[in-house]
Amino acid sequence: MTAALLLIAALSVATQGIDSLPPRHSPRTVAIDERLAQDAGFRIGDTLVLAATPGGAGDTVIVSALVRRSRDPSEVAKGAYRIRVHLDALQPLVGYGDRVERFAVATRGAAGADSARRAIDEAAFGFRAYSSHEIAVESSTTFLVVSRFHRAIGVITIVASAVFLLCIMLLKVDERRRDVAALRLMGISARTIVRSVVLESALIATLGSVAGVGLGALVSAFVNWHYQRVYRTPLTFSLVTGEIVAIAVVLSLGLGLGAGWLAAQRLVRRPPLSLFGR
16 A cells, blocks of 8 residues: 555544554554445455555554545546545554644634634644635636536527527428418418417427426436446536526527517518419
């Protein structure tokens, strides 16, 4: 086991009281990453040797638990394994003695968090305390950029879809110009024709919305199934929420009704005889 791997484990050390520690002569227990257990074939109860260098002398430990990966997006692409060990067993392995790189302090309320940050910052030169919110924002910068990129792609797609839908509706309604001309010559009002075209567009948009939501749900389920297996994480990569469904349905109905109304207005404003080509 390399020292780099043990340094990662230092972030998730399970703190216990000194009185509750088992005797020194008995093997200590560790909790290992379930991905490491799968890749190396480890099981609960197996005996391992933790050493700072491959093949070097180390401590004999027993695997007591498997740790599942958390739903943290910043850890998805990381291939490092994690091991949770007792603090006094970790210190001689990493050679840090009584020093640590980072540690976490749980507080109650915003006032407690602020006072703890001030106390830590004033304790000694070189100390710097950050809130969990600041760390989350800093580590999520990449995902914010990706989110904005997806939003821009979504806006471009919607605009292009609207133009494409309007062109399709114009072509479809123009193909029925003779039927519309016959209805106009029979005395059917232009308002009734426009209403029928808009109603038909609304029906098509509704059916398209249902089909689109169903297709999106299937694609989302496939994306989650695939990437959760690839990265071996419980993180949800794709999510179809009620808000997304509502936005999709409203956009579909709005664009469908607008395209149908514009296409119908373009057709009924022409004289009936000109629709026959005369």
